[in-house]
Amino acid sequence: MVTENELEGFRRDRYFARSWALLTRDKGWIKPVLLLTLAMLVPFVGWLGLLGYAAEWARLTAWGVNSAPKQKGVRVGECIASGWRVFLVLLVWGIGMGVIGWIVGTVPLLNDLLSFAWSIFCVFLGLVTIVASLRATIYQKFGAGMRLKTIWEMASHDAGGLIRIIGMQIIGGAIVGVVTFFILLTAFMSVMPHIVYVVDMFTEYDYLMSSSMRQSLIIELVTTFLSSMGPAILVMALLENFAGVLLSLLSYTAVGLWMRQFNVPLWGRDEDPLPPFLMDPREQQGSYQQPPQPGYQPAGPGDGNGSQPPAQPQPQAPAAPAPAAPMAPAPLAMPAPAPDPEPPVSGAPAPAPQSAPVEKPAQDEVPVPGEGEPLGSSDEIIEVTPLAVAPTSELPTPSEEPSAPEPPAEGDNPIEETPVPDGDVPEGGSSRQSTK
Incomplete structure (x- = not known):
């Protein structure tokens, strides 16, 4: 069974199961298959209709639409036109x-080996031609199926996926071949005794037979053979047509599922390069977490993109009490002001001019140090000086906070994110604006 989640997006496996799930998605799915089977009895035009119908359905699949084949309102003329385009690309x-096979066969000494290798490679190229025809269907343009560089880039990017689809075709064709063989064998065994009897009559009494008797025996043999083998041949033809329709629909849809990794909705003109490729969501779980880790994840720990990003803000969250750590290096950076306040401990006017420039940054950082403690002991004055330096070095951490609302701004409630930048402005921001 295939779930709805497995039908969404791109996955590298289960092409047959997912194609079958799309084919049998709606009730009455067998009706268009039977109609196409009957259409295959019409020479050439019926084949074009099948190619166009399968290609148009696969085009929707490549666009990311999970739908069953259309049962009503099918435009036969458009299907035949699309099938003609596909036929030209395949031709x-x-x-x-x-031509390449003929050239390879003319190489002396190595012609047999090269011809065998080329015939094996043509099995893979046979599916590449389906990719080319589907690309021409997506663009509704014959020239899009002739972009050899782009098509080969697609085929070489995920050749394993195409090989899986080839395996699906080979297994399906083998099953059909075995079934038709047993049908023909059963029909032939029913007529075999009469054939043996007529042949024995010819060998034993040929010299006694007249020409008219010989002709009558031959006609009897042919009619007996056709009466016995005719129904079997008709059933075999219908069965092969039915199996061919199923394999064509499943193969084209599987190629459409395979082409989802090339991000079809972002395609530009047919001569433009391909957009960035998509990955299997099961493989993408780790790759999505890696790019944001060195970037914006620490500023937005509430995004919840993965288990690793919330772990990074934890060592950075204590950055507010971190000014206590730079106390030791701060006196080394300011050796001159340290001895000045020590002698005039009793006289407050001496440290007053030093406290004046210190209090200005201290007022900007009111939540961190004390309000009136810079005029106390000399040790406290030393503590204040790094506080004036520490916020300047750590100002990038709060300045990064406005980038945190950017990822949540794409969520369901962007209005709740707008007060965050307003609250970062200490002078003009107000609680009324944030509540709004």
Whole structure:
């Protein structure tokens, strides 16, 4: 069984299961399959209709639409036109593959080996031609299926996925071949005794038979063979058509699922390069966490993108009491003011001019130090001087806080995020504005 989550986005496996789930998604899914099976009895035009119907459905799948084949309101003319475009793409690619195979076969001494290797490679290229035809269907343009560089870039990026789809086709074709073989074998065994009888009559009494008797025996043999094998051949033809329709729909849809990794909605013109590729969500869980770690995750710990980003703000959260740590290096950076306040302990006017410049930054950092303690002991004055330096060095940490609302601003309630930048302004901000 395939869940709805497995049908969303791109995944690297279970192409047959997901294609089958899309095919049987709606009730009555067998109706278009049977109609296409009957359409295959119409030479050429029926085949074009099948190609166009499968390609148009796969185009929606590549766009990320999870839908079953359309049952009503099918525009037969558009399907035939789309099938004609697909046929031209397959024809041009097939001619090119045939020409290359002929050139490879003319190489002396290595022609047999190269021809065998090329025939094996053509199995893979056969699915690449489906990629080219589907790309032409997405753009509704024949030239889009002739972009060899872009198509080869897509095929070489995830050749394993195409090989899985090839395996699906090979297994499906093998099953159909085995079933048709047993049907023909059963029908042939039913007519075999009569064939043996007629052949024995020819060998034993040929010299006694007249020409008219020979003709009558031959006609009897042919009619008996057709009467016995005819229904079996008809059933076999219908079965092969039905299996061919199923394999075509599943193969094209599987290629559409495979093409989701190339971010089809972001495609530009057919000559433009491909956008950044998507990844399997199961593989993407780790890759999504890595890029934000050195960047904006510490500023927005409430985003909840993963388990690792919340762990980073924890060592940075104690950055507010961190000014106590720079106390020791701060006196080394300011050796001159340290001895000045020690002699005039009794006289407050001497340290007063030093406290005046210190109090200004201290007033800006009211929540961190005490309000009237810089005029106390000399040790406290030393503590205040690093506080004036520490906030300047740590000012980037609060300045990064306005970037935190940016990721949540994309959430459901962006209004709740607007008061955060206003609260960061100590002079003009007010609680009334934040409540708004």
